[in-house]
Amino acid sequence: MTESLSPPVSGLLLAAGGGRRLGGCPKALLEHRGELFVERAARALREGGCTRVHIVLGATADVVREQATLPDCVLVDNPDWRDGMGSSLRVGLNSLVGTGARAALALLVDQPGIGAPAVARLLAAYRSPATLAAASYDGERGHPVLFGADHWDGIAASATGDQGARAYLREHAAELALVECGDVAAPYDIDTFSDLEGLE
Incomplete structure (x- = not known):
C-alpha cells in the first residue's frame, strides 16, 4: 500500500563530475538544443513527479550556479x-x-536520453522506505534508481570511487524491483565530444 497519493520521493541529480574526457568541461554545463544538461535533468525529475530536487555539484560549482537556471532546486x-x-x-x-x-x-x-516519462514510471514503483527499484532496458538494470530511505546508510557505506550504489544493488538483488523503461528512454552516456555530436 502506498503511503500517500504523492509519494515523498525526492529527486537526486548527480552533476559533480569534471568531464575529464571532455577536455575538463563539466557535463552539467554541456548544452543541447539551448538547454544545459543540468537544467534538462532537473526538469526531467520535476516533470516526472519529484516535488523536491537536490543537485550535487562539484567541478566549477560556482559556474553552474551562475549559468544554470534551476528554480526551487x-x-x-x-x-x-x-x-x-x-x-x-x-x-x-x-x-x-x-x-x-x-x-x-x-x-x-550525463544521460540526456532519460526524461520525465522514465522518472514517472520509476516513481510509481515507490511503496515504502524499504523500496529499492531501478529502471531497466531490455531486462538490464540502468538509471534512474530509486533508493528507499531504509537503504541510505547501507548505500553510503558501500559507495566508493565511481561505483556508486552498484555493489549495494548487487548484494540486494532479491529486493530490487526492475521497471522496464526501454520504450520511453534511452540510457546512453555522454562521455566524449563524439557522443555529444551523436545527439544530433
Whole structure:
C-alpha cells in the first residue's frame, strides 16, 4: 500500500563530475538544443513527479550556479567530487536526511536520453522506505534508481570511487524491483565530444 497519493520521493541529480574526457568541461554545463544538461535533468525529475530536487555539484560549482537556471532546486556542494560518483551519492543522500524524504530517485546528469516519462514510471514503483527499484532496458538494470530511505546508510557505506550504489544493488538483488523503461528512454552516456555530436 502506498503511503500517500504523492509519494515523498525526492529527486537526486548527480552533476559533480569534471568531464575529464571532455577536455575538463563539466557535463552539467554541456548544452543541447539551448538547454544545459543540468537544467534538462532537473526538469526531467520535476516533470516526472519529484516535488523536491537536490543537485550535487562539484567541478566549477560556482559556474553552474551562475549559468544554470534551476528554480526551487537545492544545490549541494561535494568538495570531494574528484573521488568519484560514490562521494556525490553519499553527499546527496546525506543532504536529504531530515527533509521528510522517504526515498531518493537518483539520476545522472550525463544521460540526456532519460526524461520525465522514465522518472514517472520509476516513481510509481515507490511503496515504502524499504523500496529499492531501478529502471531497466531490455531486462538490464540502468538509471534512474530509486533508493528507499531504509537503504541510505547501507548505500553510503558501500559507495566508493565511481561505483556508486552498484555493489549495494548487487548484494540486494532479491529486493530490487526492475521497471522496464526501454520504450520511453534511452540510457546512453555522454562521455566524449563524439557522443555529444551523436545527439544530433
